[in-house]
Amino acid sequence: MIPIIQSSMKPLEDMDLPMMMERLLRLAVPNHLLWLIFFYWFFHSSLNFIAELLQFGDREFYRDWWNSETITYFWQNWNIPVHKWCLRHFYKPLLKSGVSKWLGQSAVFLASAFFHEVRCSALSRVKPD
Incomplete structure (x- = not known):
């Protein structure tokens, strides 16, 4: 390579x-x-x-994410601990507060993208010795 x-x-x-x-x-x-x-x-x-x-x-x-036929199935099965955490602490409270399913899913997706970006930018600032 x-x-x-x-x-x-x-x-x-x-x-x-x-x-x-x-x-x-x-x-x-x-x-x-x-x-x-x-x-x-x-x-x-x-x-x-x-x-x-x-x-x-x-x-x-993880579950069988490699057999995914939909993007929803993939996101639910490729990282079970993160999916369960997002479902329990973010998605379900949004639904209970009256937010629609589509808006709740979008909010969880955007929050996940934000935290992945923050993590990646923090890792890129770490200088190797």
């Missing part, structure tokens, strides 16, 4: 769209492989290991 990334700098500087697309497509397969390895290591192995050590009863961190 590193040689492909290094050879991508010139097309990016020259704004050579066909070469940029070719380099991105060449990075797609190794990128997906690394993502799947990380997913298995973190969500399946590490979290279950920690759950075993802490004798945590609920080990359902």
Whole structure:
């Protein structure tokens, strides 16, 4: 991957769209492989290991999000702890206060996007040693 990334700098500087697309497509397969390895290591192995050590009863961190046919099914199944937290502490109180379902879903989505952005911007300010 590193040689492909290094050879991508010139097309990016020259704004050579066909070469940029070719380099991105060449990075797609190794990128997906690394993502799947990380997913298995973190969500399946590490979290279950920690759950075993802490004798945590609920080990359902994700469901079959890869079989999603709708975006709603995907968001409900790819990160169960975050989904349950948002449902319990944000979505249901909004509904009880008289907000419509659509507005409640939109508010939860926007709040999630905001917190992801804050987290990412905070991580980008951390300088490595």
